[in-house]
Amino acid sequence: xxxPIPPQRPTLLEMASNFKEATGEWARSGFPIVEEKxxxxxxxxxxxCDQWDSNAFGGVGRCHACGCTGFKLYLATSVCPLxxxxxxLNKDGRPxxxxxx
Ligand code: SF4
Numbered sequence: 001x002x003x004p005i006p007p008q009r010p011t012l013l014e015m016a017s018n019f020k021e022a023t024g025e026w027a028r029s030g031f032p033i034v035e036e037k038x039x040x041x042x043x044x045x046x047x048x049c050d051q052w053d054s055n056a057f058g059g060v061g062r063c064h065a066c067g068c069t070g071f072k073l074y075l076a077t078s079v080c081p082l083x084x085x086x087x088x089l090n091k092d093g094r095p096x097x098x099x100x101x
Contacts, residue, residue: 015067019033022068025077032076034088045084 003006009016026032034042046052056062061070066081076088 009064010067018068022072022075022078026075029077029089032089033074034076038076038088039073042085043070043079045080046070047080049084051082055058056094 019021051063051065053062072078079087
């Protein structure tokens with residue numbers, strides 16, 4: 001069995017596009033922020049991911065798969081590009097704090 005191929009790092013243009021898409025979706029949804037528990041869950045997942053650079057941006061962190069900074073972990077509309085965690089919205093498009101882990 002072959003070893004998994006790591007995702008290619010995004011170009012500057014792709015990172016700009018990812019940023020525009022992520023913040024646009026966040027704005028359209030009313031700027032929802034996750035609760036602390038969901039932030040911590042996402043942060044734990046990212047910290048265990050080989051795409052995470054916890055030292056980037058003065059300790060804010062950065063995902064090398066999408067190029068986003070650690071601030072994306074606060075946005076309820078954010079998704080992990082490798083599907084390790086999903087957006088935190090209920091069917092009304094509001095932050096979903098009912099999930100437990
Ligand atoms: S967002 Fe996903 S791919 Fe990026 S560091 Fe976090 S878990 Fe890894």
